Amino acid sequence: MNTIGNGVPEVRMSPNSRWRYFHFSQLFYIVHEDNVSSILQRGILSHAKVEADNIQHRPIYDHSIVELRGKKLTPSGRTLSEYANLFFEPKNAMLLRVLNECSQENGGIVILGIKKSIVDFADVLITNGLAARNETQFFHVGDIERVLGECEAALTDDLWDGNTKGKRMAECLVPDYVPPEYIQMIYTPDDESKERLQQIAKSVGRSDIRIIQDNAMFFRPSKFEKITDKLLIRNGNMFLSKMQTLTISVNCVGVMGKGLASMTRDLFPDVYGVYRGLCKNGTLQLGQPYLYKRNESYELLDSVDAASPMNHHTWFLLFPTKYHWKDNASYEGIENGLAWLVKTCRNDDIKSMALPALGCGLGNLDWNRIKDMMIAYLIKLDIPIEIYSPA
Numbered sequence: 004m005n006t007i008g009n010g011v012p013e014v015r016m017s018p019n020s021r022w023r024y025f026h027f028s029q030l031f032y033i034v035h036e037d038n039v040s041s042i043l044q045r046g047i048l049s050h051a052k053v054e055a056d057n058i059q060h061r062p063i064y065d066h067s068i069v070e071l072r073g074k075k076l077t078p079s080g081r082t083l084s085e086y087a088n089l090f091f092e093p094k095n096a097m098l099l100r101v102l103n104e105c106s107q108e109n110g111g112i113v114i115l116g117i118k119k120s121i122v123d124f125a126d127v128l129i130t131n132g133l134a135a136r137n138e139t140q141f142f143h144v145g146d147i148e149r150v151l152g153e154c155e156a157a158l159t160d161d162l163w164d165g166n167t168k169g170k171r172m173a174e175c176l177v178p179d180y181v182p183p184e185y186i187q188m189i190y191t192p193d194d195e196s197k198e199r200l201q202q203i204a205k206s207v208g209r210s211d212i213r214i215i216q217d218n219a220m221f222f223r224p225s226k227f228e229k230i231t232d233k234l235l236i237r238n239g240n241m242f243l244s245k246m247q248t249l250t251i252s253v254n255c256v257g258v259m260g261k262g263l264a265s266m267t268r269d270l271f272p273d274v275y276g277v278y279r280g281l282c283k284n285g286t287l288q289l290g291q292p293y294l295y296k297r298n299e300s301y302e303l304l305d306s307v308d309a310a311s312p313m314n315h316h317t318w319f320l321l322f323p324t325k326y327h328w329k330d331n332a333s334y335e336g337i338e339n340g341l342a343w344l345v346k347t348c349r350n351d352d353i354k355s356m357a358l359p360a361l362g363c364g365l366g367n368l369d370w371n372r373i374k375d376m377m378i379a380y381l382i383k384l385d386i387p388i389e390i391y392s393p394a
Contacts, residue, residue: 027151029188030122030175031093032115033101036196036203037061039113039189043207047115047181050084063101063112071135077176078141079126083134086176089117091151093190094220095171097133102221102243113200114220116188116213117181122147126178133172141176188213192221230378234388241391242266244357248294248318252361254328255289257282262365267319273297274319281321290339292322294351318353320344324362332366337373341380348384355387363393 032047038060045058050069053060062069072083090097093114101112121127122144131150132139142150154170189204189212191197197216204212222243228236241249241263251267253259257279259268268275277295281287296318322340324332340361361377362368370393381388 027091027119029119030089030091030117032087032089032117032181033063033093033098034113034115035061035063036111036113036199039115039200040203040207042115043183043186043204043209043212045180046183047087047089047117047177047186049087049179051082052085052179063104065100065104068135075135077128077134079128079178081178083176086128086178087181088134089121089175089177089181091154091173091175092171094222097172099222099240099243111192111196112221113192113196114190115186116190118185118187121177121181121185122175124177128176130174130176132170132174134174134176183209186212188215190215190217190220192216192218192223231382233386234378234382234390236374236390236392238392241357241359241389242270244389244391246355246357246387246389248320248353248356250292250320250322250356250358250361252324252332252359252366253278253287253321254330255282255287255323255326256328258328260328263359271319274321278321287321287323289323289326289333289336290343292320292340292343294347294353295319295321296351320353320356320358322358322361324366332362332368334362334368334372334376337361337368338376338380341377345380345383348386353386356384357389357391359391360393 034042034047041058041060048056048058050072052058069084075083077083077086098112098114122129127144129142129144129147129150130139131142131154134141151173154173186209189200191200191214194216197214200214204210204214222240227238230236251263251274253264259265259275259278267278274295274297278287281293287293322337324337324340326333326336358377358381360370360373363370363373374390374392377390381390
């Protein structure tokens with residue numbers, strides 16, 4: 004194979020690319036801010052290339068996933084670690100996992116926007132899900148329209164639905180590396196990060212790159228309403244809250260079928276097991292939430308599950324809003340549960356809490372009425388509290 008300096012393979016173009024007939028506008032690469040300077044100069048290198056050249060970098064992916072990708076072969080006979088992996092949809096479960104794991108104190112996660120013409124490279128592969136999973140299939144670029152057409156519906160569906168979650172992580176696998184000139188945008192979660200990235204791009208002579216601040220891409224709430232110094236109403240993804248205790252609306256018959264409950268079932272299997280046991284023995288009743296204090300980590304059921312939680316010590320408040328999953332939620336049951344919470348919060352050593360709009364959405368209750376009820380009770384608690392408004 005020919006190279007173009009520093010051992011980087013020469014780019015060869017595929018004559019059969021069909022990307023022009025599909026509407027996607029970019030591909031995306033999830034990376035830590037600390038690695039951006041090197042990437043803008045060298046390009047996005049495969050993990051194997053980074054290791055072979057002993058390039059200093061800040062890793063963000065789980066070690067078990069990296070190890071698995073180093074063993075799994077593609078139809079071309081190369082391991083996944085020999086490809087630079089790009090996503091067609093960046094707002095996926097892998098990003099969620101990385102955001103939960105990486106500290107934002109001195110720079111955090113950013114997303115690089117890559118020119119879609121990268122699929123013209125020779126020997127590029129695409130997948131219909133996370134490449135490391137056993138059930139994922141590999142395709143040549145000539146099938147891109149069909150494969151991404153099948154994945155497209157997943158982009159508007161529930162992120163944590165099992166089928167949707169996999170399809171949102173469809174990958175574009177580029178052999179060896181993505182040249183730096185194919186990087187055209189950098190998405191950041193806040194203004195501070197945007198300023199740092201502008202300086203980084205300028206320092207390596209890439210002032211042409213657009214730096215875009217986009218809260219929503221990083222699952223961050225775009226706005227909030229301040230009730231008191233400690234009580235806020237937010238929009239966004241409650242599972243990214245940094246509060247000690249997360250509240251989950253549940254029924255009393257052991258079914259976590261939709262909404263936040265189904266996300267909890269998939270992301271936190273230990274919580275689901277506890278919940279099922281409480282329903283089976285009749286402990287969980289309207290007006291009597293249950294606080295599950297998770298003091299030890301647990302074994303993840305799937306080492307390549309990109310949506311598995313990073314914080315194994317988060318507490319969960321299982322808050323019944325209805326008896327049966329077929330019922331509408333109960334205003335009386337929710338009010339009694341809030342009264343229980345105010346009475347027992349201090350004794351249970353709850354330090355901070357996030358709550359959804361109890362009984363709204365699938366529970367069919369009025370948000371304005373529930374909002375007033377929740378504020379009336381939660382304002383009595385002298386701890387940080389976030390209420391997440393209906394989606």
